[in-house]
Structures are given as C-alpha cells and as structure tokens.
Amino acid sequence: MNVNQMFRYLNIGLPDDIYRRKVAGDFCGAIRLIDRRLDMGNLPEPFRYSLIVQREICRRMPADYPYTREEALSVLREKVPDFTDEEFDRCVEEGKIGWIYVNGRMQFFNRFFASMCKTDPGFAVRAGVMLPGVESAVSSFGGKNRLDYCVHQIKEKGILKNRIRIRASVRMKDECFTPGVFVRVHLPIPAACEQQSDIVIEKMEPPCGKIAPQDALQRTICFEETMKENHSFSVVYSYVYTASYHDTEKMHGEGKQPDFFTQEEPPHIVFTPYIRELVGQLSGDIEDPMEKARRFYDYITQNMKYSFMPAYFNLEHIADSCARNCLGDCGVFSLLFLTMCRCAKIPACWQSGLTAEPDFCGAHDWVRFYVAPYGWLYADPSYGIAAVRNQNEERRKFYFGNLDAYRMAANRAFQAPFTIEKQHWRADPYDNQVGEMETETKGLEYDEFLCMKEVLMCEEM
Numbered sequence: 146m147n148v149n150q151m152f153r154y155l156n157i158g159l160p161d162d163i164y165r166r167k168v169a170g171d172f173c174g175a176i177r178l179i180d181r182r183l184d185m186g187n188l189p190e191p192f193r194y195s196l197i198v199q200r201e202i203c204r205r206m207p208a209d210y211p212y213t214r215e216e217a218l219s220v221l222r223e224k225v226p227d228f229t230d231e232e233f234d235r236c237v238e239e240g241k242i243g244w245i246y247v248n249g250r251m252q253f254f255n256r257f258f259a260s261m262c263k264t265d266p267g268f269a270v271r272a273g274v275m276l277p278g279v280e281s282a283v284s285s286f287g288g289k290n291r292l293d294y295c296v297h298q299i300k301e302k303g304i305l306k307n308r309i310r311i312r313a314s315v316r317m318k319d320e321c322f323t324p325g326v327f328v329r330v331h332l333p334i335p336a337a338c339e340q341q342s343d344i345v346i347e348k349m350e351p352p353c354g355k356i357a358p359q360d361a362l363q364r365t366i367c368f369e370e371t372m373k374e375n376h377s378f379s380v381v382y383s384y385v386y387t388a389s390y391h392d393t394e395k396m397h398g399e400g401k402q403p404d405f406f407t408q409e410e411p412p413h414i415v416f417t418p419y420i421r422e423l424v425g426q427l428s429g430d431i432e433d434p435m436e437k438a439r440r441f442y443d444y445i446t447q448n449m450k451y452s453f454m455p456a457y458f459n460l461e462h463i464a465d466s467c468a469r470n471c472l473g474d475c476g477v478f479s480l481l482f483l484t485m486c487r488c489a490k491i492p493a494c495w496q497s498g499l500t501a502e503p504d505f506c507g508a509h510d511w512v513r514f515y516v517a518p519y520g521w522l523y524a525d526p527s528y529g530i531a532a533v534r535n536q537n538e539e540r541r542k543f544y545f546g547n548l549d550a551y552r553m554a555a556n557r558a559f560q561a562p563f564t565i566e567k568q569h570w571r572a573d574p575y576d577n578q579v580g581e582m583e584t585e586t587k588g589l590e591y592d593e594f595l596c597m598k599e600v601l602m603c604e605e606m
Contacts, residue, residue, distance in 0.1 A: 170246035314379035393546035446529035475527035
C-alpha cells in the first residue's frame with residue numbers, strides 16, 4: 146500500500162501507553178514503543194498502517210511548536226515591546242496562542258504571531274503588521290473593496306468572468322541538494338470544472354513535464370529528473386474563471402436528493418457522535434436540504450474563529466476537533482461543513498487550489514454542495530468568517546451558495562492520489578495547492594523546498 150493511503154486508518158488510534166507518551170510530548174518514547182509494536186509479527190494490517198502514520202506524526206510534530214515561553218514572548222515583544230506576561234497567559238487561555246507539550250514542557254506554535262495579526266485587527270495595528278491576503282479584505286478596486294465590488298457585480302449581472310494567468314514553481318533548498326539526486330515534482334494546475342474553461346498550459350520548465358488529464362481529482366504537472374545542478378521547476382498557465390450568482394435566500398430544495406458524496410471518508414470526514422448530535426440539533430424538524438445547509442454554514446461562520454493551523458499531516462479528527470474547539474482555517478472549516486452536510490444526506494465534496502487576485506495569490510479551500518433541483522452550489526465558510534470579522538453581513542451571506550471570481554481550482558477531492566503517485570510521504574497527504582517534491586529515498590517536507598506562486602494577469606472579461 147502507498148504510504149499516503151495509510152492515513153485512512155489514522156483514527157484507529159494509539160494504544161494507551163503510546164498515547165500517554167504522545168500527549169505528554171515524549172515523542173521519542175512514543176516512537177520507541179511504536180517500533181516495538183511494529184516488530185510484532187501478528188499485528189492486523191489496519192492497525193499496522195495506523196501505527197506507521199502515527200510514528201511519522203510523532204517525528205514531525207515538534208517542528209510545528211519550536212518556541213519556549215521565553216522565546217514566544219521575545220517574538221511578541223520585538224514588535225510590541227510592552228506586551229506583558231499577563232497578556233500572554235490570557236492569549237494562551239483564550240486559544241489565540243497554540244501550544245503542545247514537548248517532553249513535559251509547553252512549546253508554542255510557530256505561526257502564532259502571524260495568526261494573531263490576521264485575526265485581531267487591534268493587535269495587528271499595535272504590532273504595525275498588515276498581512277497580505279483577501280480574507281483581510283483590505284484590497285481596493287476603483288475606490289471599493291475588491292471583494293465587495295466582485296460580490297456586487299456578480300449579484301447585479303448574474304455572472305462575472307476573469308481571465309487569469311499564474312506562474313508557479315518549486316525549488317529544492319540549496320542546502321538539501323546533492324548533485325545527481327533524482328527528484329519527482331508535482332505542481333498543481335487548473336482542473337476542468339464548471340467554473341473553469343479555456344485552460345492553457347503556456348510554458349513549463351523544464352519542458353518535459355507530464356500533464357495530468359483535465360478531470361484528474363488532484364491535477365498536476367509531474368516532472369522527473371536526475372539533477373546535475375539545482376534549479377526551479379515551474380509552470381505558467383492561464384484559464385477563464387466564471388462565477389455565477391445563486392440567490393440562495395429565494396431557493397428551496399425540492400425533489401429527491403441524490404445519494405452520491407454522502408459517505409464517510411476516514412480519517413477526517415467521519416460522523417462522530419458529536420457531529421451527529423450537532424447536525425441533529427441544528428437541523429431540528431427541517432426537511433429542506435437548502436435550509437439545513439444554510440444552518441450549518443451560519444453556525445460555523447457565526448461561532449468559529451480563524452487561526453493558522455499546524456501542518457495537516459499532524460492533525461487528527463479534523464472536522465470533529467473543529468466542532469469542539471471552534472477554531473480552524475479554511476480547510477478545517479470546509480471539512481466541518483462538508484462533513485455536516487454529508488451527515489445530513491446532503492451531497493458535498495471538496496474543492497481547493499488558489500485565491501488569485503491581481504496583487505495576491507494564496508492557497509485556499511472551499512466546498513461544493515448539492516441541492517436538487519439546482520445542482521451544485523458553493524460555500525466558503527472561511528470567507529464567511531472573515532466577513533463577520535469585518536462586520537459585513539452581505540458578504541457573509543454571499544459565500545453561502547457562491548464564490549468570487551478570483552480562484553483557481555486544482556483539486557476536486559480530499560485525500561485523492563496524484564495521477565503519477567508520490568511514492569514517499571507527501572508534505573500534505575490530503576491536498577495540494579503549492580506543490581510536492583520527493584527523491585528516490587524520501588518525500589521532502591515543506592521546510593526542505595521553496596514554493597512560489599504569482600498572478601501575472603487577472604482581467605475582467
């Protein structure tokens with residue numbers, strides 16, 4: 146079995162003795178006990194697969210939490226000199242600064258400062274930091290906020306099209322490169338879907354990349370090369386993105402719902418007891434699938450808080466954890482909404498790729514959901530939550546049923562293999578927005594290669 150498919154068995158869980166070591170941050174001890182179990186010859190295959198994945202998680206997890214308390218305070222005080230110990234403790238207790246135990250000591254999340262700047266406008270002003278990105282809704286267009294302009298245009302005209310050109314590349318870090326090393330590279334490219342047309346691969350370097358079919362679930366260009374010198378692997382592509390308007394406040398589900406895309410997909414799209422209870426409470430006696438989906442969206446956007454997340458490689462029970470912690474990022478919120486829809490027998494599936502504004506390009510995830518007789522609609526809970534932060538109710542409602550016209554969709558399924566499978570661990574075993582690299586002996590982690598993505602053109606048609 147390909148190692149990346151072993152994640153389907155992740156939620157089998159750990160034996161108690163290994164679990165206690167992992168929670169306490171004794172990752173070396175947990176790995177030692179896992180190795181002892183794996184040496185046993187009579188383990189059921191699903192349990193073995195789960196242990197293999199857990200072993201790799203234990204190896205990787207500490208890197209996401211590099212800061213001691215003193216180091217984390219130093220990061221804060223570099224930008225906010227008067228940040229107090231009491232403020233720090235309060236932020237930890239309020240969940241604004243993530244942490245885990247490492248060898249029994251609290252260690253803090255590597256992206257906590259950026260997360261605070263993104264989600265707390267007052268803190269961002271205090272720190273003098275303005276992060277790029279459409280969710281902060283700071284871009285302007287013709288004197289208007291760009292997203293608000295886009296929303297108004299789509300609602301007024303019923304449709305908005307952008308012709309978009311993007312350049313993306315990956316490159317192994319020089320300190321990781323050895324002459325003569327074989328590399329396999331996967332770069333995401335636009336997939337055929339109802340929003341995207343006129344997809345053209347304009348240039349690739351080197352010119353020998355293998356292009357996946359347009360309907361690939363996770364579409365990529367794959368490069369394979371024995372490298373004499375280190376260099377970038379890049380692609381330039383263009384496409385037309387069409388955003389159509391659906392006035393979901395006037396739409397009501399009618400007729401029999403199909404049963405496709407309503408199943409569980411372990412380890413993260415799982416109907417846990419709490420997910421079932423939450424779906425039941427929010428659904429009440431409602432029969433209309435549109436209204437059910439709206440209630441799920443409203444609950445997430447009005448009750449959840451955005452935070453940057455550790456590597457998805459290291460996360461467990463993503464949808465259920467989000468429901469309990471009320472914290473996540475675009476992919477986490479999307480998985481929760483998707484899981485709740487499926488639990489309520491509303492077909493839902495993953496879609497992801499990039500946001501593609503003229504002055505910003507970033508990884509992003511969202512959801513398609515199906516309501517008869519209208520067909521596929523869209524939901525972006527993360528943008529809905531950003532709209533709440535900006536006190537923009539019109540925009541929050543828009544992202545139930547609709548998307549803006551600044552997107553690139555490369556992936557149509559969560560946890561799907563590439564057309565040419567990656568042989569070793571993926572940096573992200575579930576999704577692909579920025580690219581993957583591997584050698585003959587290992588999959589490269591994100592800190593071993595550089596990713597670049599840039600919007601070269603975004604013109605309204």
